[in-house]
Amino acid sequence: xxxxxxxxxxxxxxxxxxxxxxxxxxxxxxxxxxxxxxxxxxxxxxxxxxxxxxxxxxxxxxxxxxxxxxxxxxxxxxxx
Amino acid sequence: xxxxxxxxxxxxxxxxxxxxxxxxxxxxxxxxxxxxxxxxxxxxxxxxxxxxxxxxxxxxxxxxxxxxxxxxxxxxxxxxxxxxxxxxxxxxxxxxxxxxxxxxxxxxxxxxxxxxxxxxxxxxxxxxxxxxxxxxxxxxxxxxxxxxxxxxxxxxxxxxxxxxxxxxxxxxxxxxxxxxxxxxxxxxxxxxxxxxxxxxxxxxxxxxxxxxxxxxxxxxxxxxxxxxxxxxxxxxxxxxxxxxxxxxxxxxxxxxxxxxxxxxxxxxxxxxxxxxxxxxxxxxxxxxxxxxxxxxxxxxxxxxxxxxxxxxxxxxxxxxxxxxxxxxxxxxxxxxxxxxxxxxxxxxxxxxxxxxxxxxxxxxxxxxxxxxxxxxxxxxxxxxxxxxxxxxxxxxxxxxxxxxxxxxxxxxxxxxxxxxxxxxxxxxxxxxxxxxxxxxxxxxxxxxxxxxxxxxxxxxxxxxxxxxxxxxxxxxxxxxxxxxxxxxxxxxxxxxxxxxxxxxxxxxxxxxxxxxxxxxxxxxxxxxxxxxxxxxxxxxxxxxxxxxxxxxxxxxxxxxxxxxxxxxxxxxxxxxxxxxxxxxxxxxxxxxxxxxxxxxxxxxxxxxxxxxxxxxxxxxxxxxxxxxxxxxxxxxxxxxxxxxxxxxxxxxxxxxxxxxxxxxxxxxxxxxxxxxxxxxxxxxxxxxxxxxxxxxxxxxxxxxxxxxxxxxxxxxxxxxxxxxxxxxx
Numbered sequence: 001x002x003x004x005x006x007x008x009x010x011x012x013x014x015x016x017x018x019x020x021x022x023x024x025x026x027x028x029x030x031x032x033x034x035x036x037x038x039x040x041x042x043x044x045x046x047x048x049x050x051x052x053x054x055x056x057x058x059x060x061x062x063x064x065x066x067x068x069x070x071x072x073x074x075x076x077x078x079x080x
Numbered sequence: 081x082x083x084x085x086x087x088x089x090x091x092x093x094x095x096x097x098x099x100x101x102x103x104x105x106x107x108x109x110x111x112x113x114x115x116x117x118x119x120x121x122x123x124x125x126x127x128x129x130x131x132x133x134x135x136x137x138x139x140x141x142x143x144x145x146x147x148x149x150x151x152x153x154x155x156x157x158x159x160x161x162x163x164x165x166x167x168x169x170x171x172x173x174x175x176x177x178x179x180x181x182x183x184x185x186x187x188x189x190x191x192x193x194x195x196x197x198x199x200x201x202x203x204x205x206x207x208x209x210x211x212x213x214x215x216x217x218x219x220x221x222x223x224x225x226x227x228x229x230x231x232x233x234x235x236x237x238x239x240x241x242x243x244x245x246x247x248x249x250x251x252x253x254x255x256x257x258x259x260x261x262x263x264x265x266x267x268x269x270x271x272x273x274x275x276x277x278x279x280x281x282x283x284x285x286x287x288x289x290x291x292x293x294x295x296x297x298x299x300x301x302x303x304x305x306x307x308x309x310x311x312x313x314x315x316x317x318x319x320x321x322x323x324x325x326x327x328x329x330x331x332x333x334x335x336x337x338x339x340x341x342x343x344x345x346x347x348x349x350x351x352x353x354x355x356x357x358x359x360x361x362x363x364x365x366x367x368x369x370x371x372x373x374x375x376x377x378x379x380x381x382x383x384x385x386x387x388x389x390x391x392x393x394x395x396x397x398x399x400x401x402x403x404x405x406x407x408x409x410x411x412x413x414x415x416x417x418x419x420x421x422x423x424x425x426x427x428x429x430x431x432x433x434x435x436x437x438x439x440x441x442x443x444x445x446x447x448x449x450x451x452x453x454x455x456x457x458x459x460x461x462x463x464x465x466x467x468x469x470x471x472x473x474x475x476x477x478x479x480x481x482x483x484x485x486x487x488x489x490x491x492x493x494x495x496x497x498x499x500x501x502x503x504x505x506x507x508x509x510x511x512x513x514x515x516x517x518x519x520x521x522x523x524x525x526x527x528x529x530x531x532x533x534x535x536x537x538x539x540x541x542x543x544x545x546x547x548x549x550x551x552x553x554x555x556x557x558x559x560x561x562x563x564x565x566x567x568x569x570x571x572x573x574x575x576x577x578x579x580x581x582x583x584x585x586x587x588x589x590x591x592x593x594x595x596x597x598x599x600x601x602x603x604x605x606x607x608x609x610x611x612x613x614x615x616x617x618x619x620x621x622x623x624x625x626x627x628x629x630x631x632x633x634x635x636x637x638x639x640x641x642x643x644x645x646x647x648x649x650x651x652x653x654x655x656x657x658x659x660x661x662x663x664x665x666x667x668x669x670x671x672x673x674x675x676x677x678x679x680x681x682x683x684x685x686x687x688x689x690x691x692x693x694x695x696x697x698x699x700x701x702x703x704x705x706x707x708x709x710x711x712x713x714x715x716x717x718x719x720x721x722x723x724x725x726x727x728x729x730x731x732x733x734x735x736x737x738x739x740x741x742x743x744x745x746x747x748x749x750x751x752x753x754x755x756x757x758x759x760x761x762x763x764x765x766x767x768x769x770x771x772x773x774x775x776x777x778x779x780x781x782x783x784x785x786x787x788x789x790x791x792x793x794x795x796x797x798x799x800x801x802x803x804x805x806x807x808x809x
Contacts, residue, residue, distance in 0.1 A: 023329050025145045029577045031335035032141035034175045039339070044364065048373045049469035052576055058174045059203070061364075061580040063465050065472070068575055 002076055006041075006053070006069035014042040015074035022071035034058050035072060083242045084159060085131045088152060088183070089167035090176050091138035092581040094195040098167055098225040099135045100593055102235075109597045117151045126235040129242065134161070140175070142182045144295040147508065153295075156188060157279045163241040165234065167193045167225070170200035170207055173351060177342045184218070187248030187281045191237050192220040193230070203361065204354030211350045226587060250281045255337045259330060262318045263287060266311055275307050276300060289315045290330040363458075363582040371462050380463055384485050387454065391447045391486065392493065392524070398442035406435030421622070429618030434611055438603065445599045447486055447497040452594040454482075455504060456586035461578060468576055474558040475565025475573070477510035484514075488521035489554065495519040495764055499771040500598065507574030513561045515775055516569075516785055519764035520557040522550060525712035529759050532716055536738040537752040553760055560792070568784070602771075613766050617710040620680045621703075621718075626671075634671045638664065672721050681706050695758065695797035696751035705758070711765050750809045754801040761793035 003018055017039045022030055034057055035041075044054040044061055051066045087102075089095045099107070103122025120135040136155060137148035144150055156164065166183055168176040183190050192213075200207065213220040219237045223230030254260055266286035271277065276285050276299060288296040289311045300308035315330065322328050328336075369375050410431045417423040454460045460479065468478030480502075481489075487498025498518040505511035522530070534545045565571075625631075641660050676682045677699075685702035692702050700722035707718040716737070723740050741747050763786040764772065773782035 020332065023332065026575045026577075027329075027332060028141070028143050028145060028335070029575045031332060031339075032143070032178065033577050033579070034178070034339060036336045036339045038343075045367070045371065047371065047466050047469060048376050049466075051469045052465060054367075054371075054465065054580055056364075058172065059205075060172045060175065061367075061582075063461075063576060063578045063580055065468070065573075065576045068577065 003073050004076055006055075006064075006072040006074050007066050009043045009074060009076065011043050011045055013076060014040065015076040016040050017072060018075050019073045020071060021073075022068070026068060026071070030064075030068065030071070033062055035062070041074065081128060081242070082130045082132065083162040085133050085238055085242075086136055086156060086159075086161040086164045087133055087167065088136045088156075088164055088179070089138060090140055090169065090172075090179060092579060093138070093167050093169040093172075093176060094225040095135065095138055095167050097587065097590060098165075098193065098195065098223070098231075099133065100587075100589055101225055101228050101231060102133055107593075107597075117147055124235065126232075126239060129235075129239050131235070131238065131242075133165075134159075139179065141179060142186075143291075144293045146506070148506070150295055156183075156186065162189065162245070163238045164188050164190045165193050165238060166190045167195050170194050170197050170222070171203050171205060173200075173205075173207065174339070174342055174346065177345075178338055180216070180218075181251065181253065181338050181342065184216070184251035185253065185281075185287070186284050187250035189241050189245065189248065190218055191234070191241055192216075192218055193225075193234050194220055194222045195225050197222045198224050203359075206352045206354070208350045211348070212345075215345045215348065215350065248281070250283055252283070253337065253341050255287075255334050258318055258321055258325075259290060259333060259337075262290065262314055266290075266314055269307065269310070273304060273307055275304050286311070287334065290318060291334060292331065361582065366583055367462070367580070370459075371466055376462075376466055380466060383454070383459065384463075384481070385490065387447075387450045388485060388490050388493065390450050391443065391497070395442045395446040399439055402439050402442065403435070406431055406439070409435070421625070424622055425615070425618065428622070429615045430611065432614070432618075434614065441599060441603055443494060444497045444500065444602050445595055447501065448598045449591060449595045451482065451486075451501055451504065452591050453586055456584065456590060456594070458581045458583045460504060461580050464578065465580060472573060472576075474562045475510070475569075476514055476558075476561050477505055477507055477574070477576070479505045480510065480514040483518045484521060484554075484557065487518040488523040488526075490550075493521060494523045494525070495521065495768040496602075496771055498523075499768055499775055500602070502775060509565070509569050509571045510574060512569050512776055512781070513564045515772055516564060516781065517557040517561045519768050519772075519785065519789065520553055520560065520761055522553050522760065523712065525765070526759055529708075529712065529715045530756055532719075532738055533741070533752040533756055536742045537747075537749040549756065549760065552757075556761060613770075614710060617707070617766075620684075621676065621682075621707060622679055624678065624680070626675050626678050630674065631671075634667065634674075638667055641667070669721075673723070676703060676718075676721055692794075694802065695794060696748070696754045696801040697758070697797075698746040700746070701755060705762065708759070709763055709766055711767070712759070715759065748809075750801060750804040753804070754797040757800055758793045758797040761789055761796060763787075763790045763793075 004015075009015065017035060017037050019037060020027065020030055020035060039057050042056045044056050046053050047063075052063045053066065053069055054061055054063045056062075087095060087099055099120065099122065102124045106124075107120055107122030109118060109120050117137055122133050122135075124131045124133050134155065136152040139146070139149045139152050142149050142153045155161075164183060166180050168180065180190070180192065194207070194209065197207075209220050209222055219241070221230055221234040221237050223234055255263070263283060263286045266289060267282040269275070270282040270285050275282075276296075280288075280296075285296060285300075289300070292315070297308070297312070300311070319330050322330060322333060326333075370379055410427050413423065413426045413431060417426050451460070454463075460482065463481060464478030466478070467481050471478055471480050482504060483498045483501040485493065486501050487493050487495045495518055498521065499515050502511050502515040502518070505514060530546065530549055534542055538545050626634075641663055644660065677686070681703050682699075684706060685699040688702045689697070689699045692698075697705070700719065703722050704715045704718040708715040719741075720737050723737060723744075741752075763769070769782045769786060772785050773779050776782075
């Protein structure tokens with residue numbers, strides 16, 4: 001069990017969100033989409049240029065830029 | 081009984097499908113007052129009810145950060161709909177309920193339409209609808225919007241809400257002791273002083289003060305500055321306390337608790353998953369190829385090229401038909417309207433002007449159909465996902481690519497549908513920067529100008545030149561976008577928090593409605609503003625007419641020519657009659673040139689020569705460029721008139737004109753290069769300008785694009801011309 005930044009997670013790696021430190025508009029948008037502490041996410045893949053990242057949560061797929069992923073810390077389930 | 085019913089829900093929840101299913105073809109599209117957010121409304125009848133259904137913009141939340149959310153919220157509080165249909169995607173319930181909760185906190189009379197029950201079932205999700213309805217204390221009707229299942233029951237439920245209005249009782253959710261305490265205290269103050277209470281529930285206003293909601297703060301400061309100040313201070317205290325003790329913000333806390341509340345409800349056995357929720361679905365398997373690092377870009381190139389082909393090749397036939405129709409109309413007017421200024425107005429001003437604009441209609445229809453197909457199927461979101469990294473460098477968004485391609489990113493598009501294609505961009509600043517830069521692309525109307533000049537001066541490197549011209553257009557557009565984003569449309573990048581919706585087969589009805597309403601909006605515009613502008617441009621190029629003495633002079637020369645022909649001479653080539661006919665045509669062209677020179681546009685062209693000399697343009701080029709503002713096609717034909725070569729159609733690329741330019745002392749390869757650059761970057765044609773005004777929601781952006789682009793183009797052309805001269809070209 002390790003906590004790591006969302007940006008550093010690999011494809012198909014899963015984990016639970018621990019903290020979301022963004023505020024203002026970006027913070028609000030991230031949280032409104034369900035990226036709140038406790039939510040389980042899986043990295044779905046990355047765009048051809050490694051950015052943005054696509055992730056799966058609550059049964060839908062969401063994309064984030066790496067610069068936004070930086071604000072999210074995840075407790076990773078299994079190292080892969 | 082009449083009642084207004086709002087339809088609200090997340091994007092991709094099937095809202096539009098349900099709206100189309102409820103209202104059928106009886107809908108009308110407009111804008112919400114003062115903003116460019118589309119407002120759709122339609123009528124739906126059931127058992128003596130007449131529901132006026134208003135389709136609110138699809139949103140995930142109700143913050144003040146996005147225009148759509150503010151618009152939706154304002155509609156709900158100011159119009160006070162008798163009922164709100166909140167459509168939820170059953171396969172994605174948690175996130176969809178987040179918006180529902182916010183409606184309930186506002187105390188709105190909602191009725192939930194639980195959509196895509198079939199998809200949910202297929203994904204192994206079981207929802208206990210009765211238990212959910214009881215837990216939320218809201219009527220819930222399971223529906224399948226695609227085939228209209230459950231529609232009847234939904235309308236009956238709405239009817240019951242409309243008939244028996246109950247006193248709104250806002251939902252109370254606990255946000256932890258710190259926030260709850262403050263909310264109760266603030267709500268009491270708000271209630272006591274009746275602060276904004278005619279619009280909002282007291283508790284809701286208090287929460288918005290804690291969330292630092294700009295819109296509500298603004299309204300509050302206006303309405304009661306003293307109380308607003310006190311509330312802001314109280315909110316500041318909570319914020320400070322939360323930051324010290326929990327290192328969080330009220331806004332974050334509130335969002336977290338809302339999701340927590342949803343979790344706690346759903347956990348009571350209301351929703352059950354047969355297998356792992358993170359399971360990969362068909363969409364995910366498709367995505368492994370479609371957004372694959374290697375195949376993704378290839379597929380995208382193929383799709384974009386396909387869209388382009390589809391729009392511009394298949395629309396050729398209807399465009400041609402329309403052109404022929406207007407040609408026929410022109411010929412008809414030619415015969416039946418008496419000669420004189422009126423005829424010129426009808427033929428050159430009205431029929432050519434409006435015909436030229438309506439000629440775009442099939443093009444726009446095809447383009448919107450193609451885009452609707454990509455959008456409704458879910459592919460457009462993937463394109464944005466793949467290209468975002470590139471476009472972000474220039475302050476744009478991944479979705480910007482569509483507009484650039486359609487405008488002529490592959491040479492030969494059109495900026496009019498391109499500007500309209502920016503509607504798929506949801507972030508305001510990125511959208512504005514995109515719609516201001518797409519006119520730099522090489523549209524189909526600029527191509528004949530380039531072909532003419534390249535043919536006349538660079539005929540050895542034709543293909544290479546055209547390729548370079550395309551590259552320069554892209555480079556220019558992206559760099560200008562960057563420039564705009566650090567100056568006039570300055571601001572941080574809008575977060576790219578975007579849903580990748582599952583792939584879906586679009587419904588034909590949805591596509592047809594989508595395409596039709598956008599096309600109609602464009603066609604309506606052509607009848608009003610565009611008619612006025614085309615008449616103005618026509619007048620500039622026709623008035624003042626040549627003084628009577630000069631006209632008589634031409635007439636006399638014509639008579640003299642005619643007199644010189646022996647009667648009943650055969651029309652053989654080389655015969656005197658043939659020579660005279662050619663001489664007559666030359667005389668006509670000479671008169672046309674003299675008349676053009678005498679007109680307002682001609683005088684303007686001559687006056688501008690003092691400045692335009694810096695970039696190597698003579699007065700004839702100036703007139704052509706002024707005419708190019710009407711439509712870029714006009715440049716070639718006006719050059720033809722100005723060089724006394726008669727009217728040239730843009731298609732025949734002006735062979736004689738090309739020679740005339742190559743031999744003219746006013747031109748050189750360097751001057752041609754300078755004109756090419758200028759044509760690429762100067763003011764968009766007025767149809768594009770009107771679209772820019774419409775899509776940006778403000779005339780100032782239309783004025784800006786005309787002035788800024790022309791100055792930029794002139795500066796570039798001057799630098800190239802003067803630089804080239806210094807280097808000895």
